Amino acid sequence: MLKLSVLALTVSMSVAAFAAPQKNEPIQPIEPAVVTDAAKVELGKQLFFDPRLSKSGFISCNSCHNLSMGGSDNLPSSIGHNWQEGPINSPTVLNSSLNLAQFWDGRAADLQEQAGGPIANPMEMGFTHDLAVGVLASIPQYVQSFQDVYNTDTITINEVTDAIAEFEKTLVTPNAPFDQWLQGNDDAISADAKAGYKLFKEVGCTACHNGPAVGGNSFQKMGLFEEYVTDNPAEGVAGLTGDDLDRFKFKVPTLRNVELTYPYFHDGAYWNLEEAVDVMARLQLGRKLDEEQISQMTAFLKSLTGEQPSFAVPMLPPSTAATPRPVPFEKLAE
Amino acid sequence: MLKLSVLALTVSMSVAAFAAPQKNEPIQPIEPAVVTDAAKVELGKQLFFDPRLSKSGFISCNSCHNLSMGGSDNLPSSIGHNWQEGPINSPTVLNSSLNLAQFWDGRAADLQEQAGGPIANPMEMGFTHDLAVGVLASIPQYVQSFQDVYNTDTITINEVTDAIAEFEKTLVTPNAPFDQWLQGNDDAISADAKAGYKLFKEVGCTACHNGPAVGGNSFQKMGLFEEYVTDNPAEGVAGLTGDDLDRFKFKVPTLRNVELTYPYFHDGAYWNLEEAVDVMARLQLGRKLDEEQISQMTAFLKSLTGEQPSFAVPMLPPSTAATPRPVPFEKLAE
Ligand code: HEC
Ligand code: HEC
Ligand code: HEC
Ligand code: HEC
Ligand SMILES: [Ca+2]
Ligand SMILES: [Ca+2]
Known part of the structure; x- marks a missing residue:
């Protein structure tokens, strides 16, 4: 004691x-979120909701951190790629910017470092950073958004996770x-x-x-x-x-x-x-x-339930003929 | 010819x-949607986004008819309960109120009749109507909403599908x-x-x-x-x-x-x-x-791509101690 x-x-x-x-x-x-770069937040929001960052084309960040349900999935452990059972309970993304580190064990220093994890985690989104970036690079509206926000023609995982983190920073509940x-x-x-x-x-x-x-x-x-x-x-x-x-x-x-x-x-x-x-x-x-x-x-x-982030359901830009196709079922990968 | x-x-x-x-x-x-009962549309919207209408607690209507992606899942065939591969491509829910009947083969006469299907389909949401209604009835805010909209204390699948259909009727793209x-x-x-x-x-x-x-x-x-x-x-x-x-x-x-x-x-x-x-x-x-x-x-x-339905991500009322728990993995059902 x-x-x-x-x-x-x-x-x-x-x-x-x-x-x-x-x-x-x-x-x-x-404190309410102070948005300094609205375009970056908007891009991060699209990415947060985009299931094309997963191998299957079915699972987005919002699948396990559902912003209609307090930023988690309300399951004991998450359902990931191929319906795999996750190892641990999904924490809320609400107010996660206030954490001293990310994950239950703090193994990611901040939100940007964290955001790279699930995309490449075989139990979660089951993808790779290169493939995810490849999908985005094949979609002209995304290319344009990254150009506008980061002034670059070449999307890398760094801009992807930076934009997601910037969106997550707005997910406070004052x-x-x-x-x-x-x-x-x-x-x-x-x-x-x-x-x-x-x-x-x-x-x-x-x-x-x-x-x-x-x-x-x-x-x-x-x-x-x-x-x-x-x-x-x-x-x-x-x-x-x-x-x-x-x-x-x-x-x-x-x-x-x-x-x-x-x-x-x-x-x-x-x-x-x-x-x-x-x-x-x-x-x-x-x-x-x-x-x-x-x-x-x-x-x-x-009484600690705050105002939930409120924004319009984001519209995702469509894939093109050049977009690598999702692989929802393994047989399609052969 | x-x-x-x-x-x-x-x-x-x-x-x-x-x-x-x-x-x-x-x-x-x-034609743009004419909303005559905003409360009913709002209730239907919540239900459309609520994964608790599925056995796993993970799959909502919006999982396969993603309103961020034109109202479908952009997969050849859908991923359903337990990652089962669906039999057919998921059609868009956008403008579906204009269809002469629902489903590829028209086996549902209208949107209300259709909406009962996926909840109880073992390949889709894998639940039963009774269990889905039981979940809703355990959540006071839902009970209140059904009371307000339908003037009834007893939720049945009819009100559930009616509200969903009413929401879907707003999903036109003028x-x-x-x-x-x-x-x-x-x-x-x-x-x-x-x-x-x-x-x-x-x-x-x-x-x-x-x-x-x-x-x-x-x-x-x-x-x-x-x-x-x-x-x-x-x-x-x-x-x-x-x-x-x-x-x-x-x-x-x-x-x-x-x-x-x-x-x-x-x-x-x-x-x-x-x-x-x-x-x-x-x-x-x-x-x-x-x-x-x-x-x-x-x-x-x-040039036929219209204005996509735009609305705030709906907030779902939390479950209570009385809410039957989701069964994401079969072993939990034992
Ligand atoms: C010595 C540190 C410590 C004290 C004191 C403490 N907690 Fe916790 N609390 C934790 C830790 C660590 C966890 C996470 C444990 C885990 O998940 O295994 C936690 C988790 C929780 C959770 C679950 C949160 C979630 O989202 O899973 C609740 C609720 C909670 N605490 C409430 C309380 C209350 C109420 C008290 C006082 C009666 C209290 N805590 C005292 C460290 C503490
Ligand atoms: C398949 C489920 C799943 C998906 C998809 C997923 N997460 Fe998570 N997320 C989890 C789980 C489970 C944890 C906890 C893991 C741990 O602590 O070891 C977690 C942890 C986090 C945390 C840390 C929160 C905290 O308090 O420590 C953040 C932030 C986060 N996820 C954001 C994201 C973002 C951004 C994406 C998409 C790029 C994403 N998640 C995709 C399940 C998921
Ligand atoms: C005799 C009837 C008929 C005619 C004529 C016809 N279609 Fe179709 N169209 C269909 C049917 C039926 C389907 C659905 C077939 C299926 O999915 O197996 C379809 C599907 C489509 C699709 C795919 C839509 C989707 O979401 O999957 C496109 C695009 C399309 N038609 C364009 C055209 C164009 C362009 C023409 C003229 C060159 C045309 N159709 C002529 C009956 C017709
Ligand atoms: C697991 C995937 C999945 C889920 C979950 C799902 N659907 Fe569907 N939906 C489909 C597929 C696949 C079809 C086509 C089935 C057929 O035609 O035989 C379909 C057909 C429809 C249609 C008919 C559209 C048309 O043009 O014929 C509507 C409307 C619809 N769904 C609404 C809903 C609603 C409302 C829910 C939730 C209560 C829901 N769906 C849940 C995959 C799904
Ligand atoms: Ca939890
Ligand atoms: Ca299609």
Whole structure:
């Protein structure tokens, strides 16, 4: 417990240093996105929705990070190329720009580095960077957009991932009821939510879930007081470092929009927020919460659902005679 | 040839009877959608995008009729539940309200009847109507929407398909360059497109492709002058009637937005519009077009690309503790 309290103290001190006019709290409001290059964002949006970045021509980023459903797929583990079962739960892309690193184990430094991963992952989009770039280069409207945005005739994976990342940076969800409350509107959240937030701080959740994203800014061991029992073989950061101390260390997920990002935890084993809260209190803090406390905490967590990104369904430019054809079924590849 | 000429004559006569102020042509402009019940359309839009109408929780109507890509999936045959290969090419949902019946063989009378099909089709969404309705009934916002729109506490598949159909009726694509030309703007299409349209009428394409949808209003045999060679076992209308005369009779597809709905024909065997034009002229009219003619005809067909439906990506209401969970992988069903 000592370790955690010290952590909590550090957190609230650093928050104090950045204190805004609003309430001085360990959680800060989400800032709306500032779009500096609208054409780049638009291009990134098309790419995010374009299934031609996958081998099958069927799977886009939006397949697993569905922006109609809080930026994830609401499945325990994803369905990838050829209906392969993914190894881990798909995190939301909402507010992912606020993460200290990307992926559960943080193995990508930022959104651009991350975006190259799924295209070439045989379990996800099952393609290669060269083939994906080849598809784009065969489509005049894309060539024109890359020309306009990057002033280049030659598309490479760098521009592709840069544009996707730029789009993802716009996927923030400001103005949640909780943010309105933080900014002084006392009626923005219910009495239950207020009690839940008080509890959230008191029992120590804010040690790990803090900042504007209410998480996303540290790696922590899952299962401090009790072991987390799961079939999922993911090792967390230890999978990268080989260090046994890093076993089961995962990036603390954002709790923004957590109402929408079920099922919960890296294995997607818990469907109900109430259950996830109970698990967290027991495993991370050694606390057994009663039903009322869980219900209040859940009311608070639901007040973190912000304004979802709203934009028109993007139109994708058509393929041409020169566009390599998708390979949805292996026999076609022969 | 006689049969076709008579048909062409009948068509142009019936057009004359409905002549509008615009040019008296066998093709008429697409009318914009008239929305009489915006709440119903909005509900239908959510359902169209909701993968929870499928067993896996992964496949929505929009997966195979992607409104970012002209309302189809741009695959020869669709990827369905469990990555099963579909039997036939996915037609566009754009302007499908103008069809005399739905499906290649017309086995559904209208959009509402059609919409029940894919949900319960084991090759497509792999679900049942009862389970799909059960999912919706567990989600308070959906219950509220059905209450508001249909004034009922009990959701049935009828309201579900009615709302989807109502949304689909809005998916028309008015104001194509060709329509602007029809309405008197002489510069709306290129000289090539004009020459292509002249040819389209002269050689007899308008016998089958006419009316506002440039098709969709009759069933015709594929392969009148030459047999259409394909691996695809689909029999067309004969599959329904058992009548050998109906073998290879398919609903004539709309040529609206045909630039976007590659690959072509019921088996999706042709990727390039030029090739499809060549096949049609040879097989349906016994004509071998030269390269210039094909290119002009293609320019005309591309002038049929209309304004694509534009709306914000719909937000789907979250599942609850009562919502039956998706079954993406069979082992979870055990
Ligand atoms: C087949 C499913 C699938 C597809 C397709 C997919 N993702 Fe992911 N995504 C995942 C999963 C699963 C993870 C978590 C992987 C991990 O942490 O090891 C993830 C992680 C991420 C993350 C990190 C989020 C975080 O909080 O750590 C981002 C950002 C992301 N994906 C964006 C994208 C983009 C951009 C694309 C398309 C180029 C894409 N994804 C395609 C399933 C998918
Ligand atoms: C010591 C760090 C730590 C503390 C304290 C902590 N959490 Fe977490 N939280 C995590 C980590 C790490 C994960 C991800 C674990 C995993 O997925 O295996 C997580 C995941 C969650 C999730 C699931 C999010 C998702 O999208 O999957 C919820 C909800 C949650 N925490 C709520 C809470 C609540 C409520 C408390 C206090 C009762 C709390 N946490 C305390 C580190 C912590
Ligand atoms: C797995 C792919 C897939 C899914 C999912 C799917 N469709 Fe289809 N759709 C098809 C295919 C393939 C056809 C053609 C079948 C045939 O004609 O026999 C079709 C036909 C249609 C047609 C008829 C169009 C025409 O011109 O005849 C409409 C309308 C339609 N679908 C709407 C929907 C709706 C609404 C949903 C969701 C409830 C849906 N589809 C889900 C693949 C799919
Ligand atoms: C006798 C009727 C008939 C005539 C004449 C005809 N078509 Fe067709 N057309 C069809 C039918 C039926 C299909 C669908 C065949 C199939 O998919 O197997 C079709 C399909 C098409 C397609 C593919 C559409 C798609 O989305 O798959 C194109 C393009 C097309 N026709 C263009 C033309 C052109 C150009 C001409 C004149 C050179 C023409 N057609 C003449 C009946 C006709
Ligand atoms: Ca999740
Ligand atoms: Ca097609």
